[in-house]
Amino acid sequence: MTEINIHGMLTNYDKKNLTIATVCSHSSLQIFNGARKEGFKTLGIAVGEKRKYYDAFPLGKPDEFLIVKNYKEILKHTDELQEKNAIVIPHGSFVEYLGAENFLKLDLPTFGNRNVLMWESNRDKERIWLEGAGLTMPREIKDPHDIDKPVIVKYHGAKGGKGFFIAKTYDEFKRRLEKGKPFVIQEFVLGTRYYLHYFYSPIQDNAYKLSKGSLQLLSMDRRDETTIDEVQRLGSIAELEELGIHPTFVVTGNIPIVMRESLLPKVFKMGEAVVEKSLKLFDGIIGSFCLETVVTEDLEFKVFEISARIVAGTNPYSFGSPYSEFIQPDLSTGRRIAQEIKYAAKKNQLDKILT
Ligand code: ATP
Numbered sequence: 001m002t003e004i005n006i007h008g009m010l011t012n013y014d015k016k017n018l019t020i021a022t023v024c025s026h027s028s029l030q031i032f033n034g035a036r037k038e039g040f041k042t043l044g045i046a047v048g049e050k051r052k053y054y055d056a057f058p059l060g061k062p063d064e065f066l067i068v069k070n071y072k073e074i075l076k077h078t079d080e081l082q083e084k085n086a087i088v089i090p091h092g093s094f095v096e097y098l099g100a101e102n103f104l105k106l107d108l109p110t111f112g113n114r115n116v117l118m119w120e121s122n123r124d125k126e127r128i129w130l131e132g133a134g135l136t137m138p139r140e141i142k143d144p145h146d147i148d149k150p151v152i153v154k155y156h157g158a159k160g161g162k163g164f165f166i167a168k169t170y171d172e173f174k175r176r177l178e179k180g181k182p183f184v185i186q187e188f189v190l191g192t193r194y195y196l197h198y199f200y201s202p203i204q205d206n207a208y209k210l211s212k213g214s215l216q217l218l219s220m221d222r223r224d225e226t227t228i229d230e231v232q233r234l235g236s237i238a239e240l241e242e243l244g245i246h247p248t249f250v251v252t253g254n255i256p257i258v259m260r261e262s263l264l265p266k267v268f269k270m271g272e273a274v275v276e277k278s279l280k281l282f283d284g285i286i287g288s289f290c291l292e293t294v295v296t297e298d299l300e301f302k303v304f305e306i307s308a309r310i311v312a313g314t315n316p317y318s319f320g321s322p323y324s325e326f327i328q329p330d331l332s333t334g335r336r337i338a339q340e341i342k343y344a345a346k347k348n349q350l351d352k353i354l355t
Pocket of ligand 1: 152189
């Protein structure tokens with residue numbers, strides 16, 4: 001549990017004069033734009049200098065910047081941010097740049113449940129959560145000698161797929177492994193990837209109903225990963241591997257996508273199970289989350305990861321998606337977050353969505 005007293009802090013906040021703050025990266029254009037559409041003031045935290053490119057995007061630019069020398073310095077500016085009634089929207093880069101430990105002690109109201117961090121960042125706990133919810137995850141291979149099909153080797157703490165590699169045999173695994181780095185081996189799931197963007201509200205009942213609150217599906221994307229997604233332009237992967245050229249998984253962008261409509265009931269069932277299990281394990285995930293999945297040719301979902309906050313895959317949809325259009329026109333995830341905060345502020349329930 002976080003030890004800081006967010007509840008106490010919120011009683012001193014002027015709820016009619018809130019500021020939405022986030023770090024200038026990742027999905028910040030969308031977050032600022034969404035907050036602006038819902039009538040909030042916005043503040044961008046940037047390192048070194050004001051991010052000049054925001055001038056080119058006036059509707060995605062924050063009203064003001066807080067310039068810090070490095071991300072850790074944010075911790076020294078929390079009084080100033082509290083005076084502005086700031087609510088922080090964490091995104092993947094925010095947590096990574098600040099560091100998980102610092103993020104947990106950040107003395108500011110933060111959208112979502114911070115306690116989810118230890119469940120998503122620890123691969124064993126993540127498996128307990130997701131498999132406990134009845135989801136199928138890629139099989140883990142404990143002993144590398146058992147590699148008899150393609151596997152993906154993932155180093156702990158590697159971000160954005162950096163350093164991951166595919167091996168098809170034990171020998172290949174041994175050759176490619178970097179010594180001294182902890183790793184897991186997973187079956188490489190064959191199929192098509194879908195990254196599903198959900199929004200769970202513990203305080204509103206106007207969507208797919210759960211035991212408490214309700215769930216929405218706002219959009220989905222597929223990540224563009226270099227070099228695995230394009231390497232075939234040069235030759236077959238087997239051919240290239242002969243030359244010592246191995247595919248990599250570093251994310252460079254996101255591609256919008258929809259899936260066959262008949263799969264949507266499964267998508268909601270998975271989202272529901274993940275939320276219900278989280279309510280039992282740690283008071284529940286709150287707000288945006290993403291299930292990273294592969295759909296096999298038998299139309300089964302295998303979930304290889306969960307991200308428990310807004311993901312950059314929502315960026316193709318700053319003006320809404322083919323799914324959010326059926327909820328409300330022009331609804332991005334950034335805007336949906338702002339709406340949730342606005343609703344909670346009005347109903348005096350901010351403590352239910354901020355930690
Ligand atoms: P992030 O934290 O940014 O989500 P990560 O570093 O934890 O990324 P993963 O998302 O687990 O990495 O994996 C990176 C990429 O590797 C995925 O986007 C996907 O393309 C591929 N991948 C991961 N696991 C599997 C799997 N079991 N089978 C097939 N492909 C996989």
